Amino acid sequence: MKPKTLKILYWSSTIFVALFMLMDGIGGLMQAEAGKEGLAHLGYPIYLMTIFGVAKLLGAVAILQNKFLVVKEWAYAGFAFTFMGAAASHALFGDGIGMTVAPLVGLAILALPYYFWKKMGATTAA
Numbered sequence: 001m002k003p004k005t006l007k008i009l010y011w012s013s014t015i016f017v018a019l020f021m022l023m024d025g026i027g028g029l030m031q032a033e034a035g036k037e038g039l040a041h042l043g044y045p046i047y048l049m050t051i052f053g054v055a056k057l058l059g060a061v062a063i064l065q066n067k068f069l070v071v072k073e074w075a076y077a078g079f080a081f082t083f084m085g086a087a088a089s090h091a092l093f094g095d096g097i098g099m100t101v102a103p104l105v106g107l108a109i110l111a112l113p114y115y116f117w118k119k120m121g122a123t124t125a126a
Contacts, residue, residue, distance in 0.1 A: 010116035014063055017113050021060040028053025042089050076114050083107035
């Protein structure tokens with residue numbers, strides 16, 4: 001893959017994930033009704049919305065920057081744990097397959113910018 005193509009794929013997928021997490025984080029901080037219903041349905045306390053909202057906002061900023069690579073790596077890990085935790089929560093609660101698979105689709109989408117980021121690093125190092 002050409003470096004320019006790789007860079008375009010990386011930035012477009014990164015911006016997509018960052019925007020999604022920014023919107024979700026803002027929804028958490030604003031205590032969106034859908035989020036409250038989802039957490040209550042799973043038996044989690046509502047105050048987690050604020051904690052997760054702040055974490056998602058910080059994570060979105062972290063994946064958009066290229067100076068602090070360890071912070072970026074941890075942000076990707078945090079998002080991955082969020083998606084896996086959501087899938088596990090829905091599965092263990094007994095929700096349908098759609099509710100369980102949806103976070104796994106998010107995890108697969110998250111893997112794209114991470115893959116392109118690592119591929120760009122390998123191309124630069126070679």
